[in-house]
Amino acid sequence: MRRVRLSPIGRIAAGLVAMTSMLVLVLDLVLGVFPAEGEVARQVRLRIVNALAMQLAAIMQRPQEQALLLRTMHDVVAVEPDLLSVGLRREDGSLLAATRRHAQDWKLPADGRSNLTHVMVDLQRNGVRWGRIEARFRPLASSTLPGWLAQRWVQFSLLLAGLGFVLYHLYLRRVLQHLDPSATIPERVKSAFDTLTEAVMIVDDRGRILMANQAFGALHPDAVRDHLGRPASGLPWLAAAMPHDAAQHAWARVMDSREAVTGEVLNIAQPDGGPPRKLVLNASPVQDGGGRVRGALVTFDDVTELDRMNVQLRTALTELEASRQEIEAKNRELTELATKDPMTGCFNRRAFFDAFDPIFARARAGGALCAIMTDIDHFKSFNDKYGHAVGDLVIKAVARTLGATLRPQDVLARYGGEEFCILLPELDLEQAWAVADRLRHQIETQAGQSIEGHGALRITSSFGVASIVQGAETPHQLLEQADGALYVAKRNGRNRAQKWNAGETALAGH
Incomplete structure (x- = not known):
C-alpha cells in the first residue's frame, strides 16, 4: 500500500491542530468550557418530572378527574420527544395510572435512585409518602456510530480538526510564500496572489492598478476586464460604493497618511439586480528601502456569506427568545394549575x-x-x-x-x-x-x-x-x-x- 506523505506545510498544520486541540481540552478541564451534557440533561429531566408531579398532585385532589389524569400523562409524553413513558405508582408498588408500555418497560434502578433514563419523584399527602411519579427517558447517546457522531463534543472535535487543518494549511501556505526568496520573481508573485481567496489589488503612488489577483475579478462581472494601468478610482462598480471625492478613497488616504486602513465596509451592487456583495476593505502603504511611499496594497474580503449567516443567527436568536417566552408562559400556567382552584381562580x-x-x-x-x-x-x-x-x-x-x-x-x-x-x-x-x-x-x-x-x-x-x-x-x-x-x-x-x-x-x- 502506498504510504501517504504530508507536505511540510501539512505536517506543520497538523501539529498546530494537535496543539490547539490540546489547549482546548486543557481549558475545558480547568475552566469547564463545555457543559457536561449528562448533568444538564439530568437537571432538565428532573424539572420536567417535578412539574408533572405538581400538576398530577393537583389533579389527584379531585378523584372524579381520573380521565384528566391519564390525558395529562399522555399529553406530556407526546410533547417531550425524549420521554418514553410515565407511570403513577402507589407506595405498595401497584400502578395507579400509566402510559402505554410503562408497566412492561419500567425497571427500577438497582440502587433505587433516579438516573438519566429512569427518574422518580415522590408524592406526599399530609407529610406522608403515598406514591411516586415514574418517568422513563431515552438514553442520551446511542451505541451506534451515528449516535456517537451526534454528540456535540465529537462534532466539535471533528470540526476543529478538519477546519483547523484547512485554515492552518491555507495560512501557512500564504505566509511561507512571502518568506520564499523566489517569490521576488514577478510571475511567481502574481501566481502566489492568485492562490489567495481574498481579492488583492496593488496600486502605485498615482492610484493606478499595477496588479490584481483572480479573486479580484470575481467581485463584479466588470472586474474581469483588463484593468492594469487604469486608476482604481475610475472603476465605476468600485467607485459607486466609495465616497465621490477620490482623495477620500482608502488607498489615497493610506499613501497620504502612511497609516493602514482596516475594516471599511463596501456594498458592491450587482448588475443582475441581485443582492449586493458585502466586502471588508483593508489597505496599507507600500514603501521602498528609503521609506518613501511607492503605492498601496489593498485587500477585499468578501463577507457576504458571513453577513447572511449573521442574519440567520439573529433570526434564530429571535426565535429562541420567542421559545423561551413560550416556555416561561407554560411554567406560569403550571404554577397556576398547582396553586389555583380551577373553578374560582382563588388559591387552593x-x-x-x-x-x-x-x-x-x-x-x-x-x-x-x-x-x-x-x-x-x-x-x-x-x-x-x-x-x-x-x-x-x-x-x-x-x-x-x-x-x-x-x-x-x-x-x-x-x-x-x-x-x-x-x-x-x-x-x-x-x-x-x-x-x-x-x-x-x-x-x-x-x-x-x-x-x-x-x-x-x-x-x-x-x-x-x-x-x-x-x-x-x-x-x-x-x-x-x-x-x-x-x-x-x-x-x-x-x-x-x-x-x-x-x-x-x-x-x-x-
Missing part, C-alpha cells in the same frame, strides 16, 4: 397555607392580622332546586364578589366546597369586621344578579372574623377561631358577620 388550600405561614410569622413579630371564614347560606338548596350547574355558578359569583374589592396584599382561598377563607394583614378586628360586613352586603345585593337565566337568585353568606391578638398561637388556631365565629353567625340567623368571642363560641359548643 395548599397554596393558601404556603402563603399563610410567613404572613402569620410576620404578624407574630409585631403587626395586625385577621382571618375571615365565610360560606354560602343554604347552599345545598341551590343544588337541590336548580341542579349542580347552578350551584357551581353560585360559588363562582360569590368568589368574584369576594375578590373584587380586596387589597393586593389580602389572600383569598377556596377552603372547601362553598367555604372561603380570607387573610387581612395589617387590619385590626374592627376593621376586618367592617370588611366582612361590606362583603356580606355586596354578596346579598350583587352576587345573585350576576347569574343570568334563573331570575334574581337570593344569595347570602355568613362571616366569622378572628384576630391574632385574640390569642391564636398557630395559623390553624386563628382559622379555628374564625370558624367558631362563623358557626355563631349561622346559629344566630345567617347573613351576618360575627366577631370571635371565646364565651359565645364555648356556649355554641364549637
Whole structure:
C-alpha cells in the first residue's frame, strides 16, 4: 500500500491542530468550557418530572378527574420527544395510572435512585409518602456510530480538526510564500496572489492598478476586464460604493497618511439586480528601502456569506427568545394549575397555607392580622332546586364578589366546597369586621344578579372574623377561631358577620 506523505506545510498544520486541540481540552478541564451534557440533561429531566408531579398532585385532589389524569400523562409524553413513558405508582408498588408500555418497560434502578433514563419523584399527602411519579427517558447517546457522531463534543472535535487543518494549511501556505526568496520573481508573485481567496489589488503612488489577483475579478462581472494601468478610482462598480471625492478613497488616504486602513465596509451592487456583495476593505502603504511611499496594497474580503449567516443567527436568536417566552408562559400556567382552584381562580388550600405561614410569622413579630371564614347560606338548596350547574355558578359569583374589592396584599382561598377563607394583614378586628360586613352586603345585593337565566337568585353568606391578638398561637388556631365565629353567625340567623368571642363560641359548643 502506498504510504501517504504530508507536505511540510501539512505536517506543520497538523501539529498546530494537535496543539490547539490540546489547549482546548486543557481549558475545558480547568475552566469547564463545555457543559457536561449528562448533568444538564439530568437537571432538565428532573424539572420536567417535578412539574408533572405538581400538576398530577393537583389533579389527584379531585378523584372524579381520573380521565384528566391519564390525558395529562399522555399529553406530556407526546410533547417531550425524549420521554418514553410515565407511570403513577402507589407506595405498595401497584400502578395507579400509566402510559402505554410503562408497566412492561419500567425497571427500577438497582440502587433505587433516579438516573438519566429512569427518574422518580415522590408524592406526599399530609407529610406522608403515598406514591411516586415514574418517568422513563431515552438514553442520551446511542451505541451506534451515528449516535456517537451526534454528540456535540465529537462534532466539535471533528470540526476543529478538519477546519483547523484547512485554515492552518491555507495560512501557512500564504505566509511561507512571502518568506520564499523566489517569490521576488514577478510571475511567481502574481501566481502566489492568485492562490489567495481574498481579492488583492496593488496600486502605485498615482492610484493606478499595477496588479490584481483572480479573486479580484470575481467581485463584479466588470472586474474581469483588463484593468492594469487604469486608476482604481475610475472603476465605476468600485467607485459607486466609495465616497465621490477620490482623495477620500482608502488607498489615497493610506499613501497620504502612511497609516493602514482596516475594516471599511463596501456594498458592491450587482448588475443582475441581485443582492449586493458585502466586502471588508483593508489597505496599507507600500514603501521602498528609503521609506518613501511607492503605492498601496489593498485587500477585499468578501463577507457576504458571513453577513447572511449573521442574519440567520439573529433570526434564530429571535426565535429562541420567542421559545423561551413560550416556555416561561407554560411554567406560569403550571404554577397556576398547582396553586389555583380551577373553578374560582382563588388559591387552593395548599397554596393558601404556603402563603399563610410567613404572613402569620410576620404578624407574630409585631403587626395586625385577621382571618375571615365565610360560606354560602343554604347552599345545598341551590343544588337541590336548580341542579349542580347552578350551584357551581353560585360559588363562582360569590368568589368574584369576594375578590373584587380586596387589597393586593389580602389572600383569598377556596377552603372547601362553598367555604372561603380570607387573610387581612395589617387590619385590626374592627376593621376586618367592617370588611366582612361590606362583603356580606355586596354578596346579598350583587352576587345573585350576576347569574343570568334563573331570575334574581337570593344569595347570602355568613362571616366569622378572628384576630391574632385574640390569642391564636398557630395559623390553624386563628382559622379555628374564625370558624367558631362563623358557626355563631349561622346559629344566630345567617347573613351576618360575627366577631370571635371565646364565651359565645364555648356556649355554641364549637
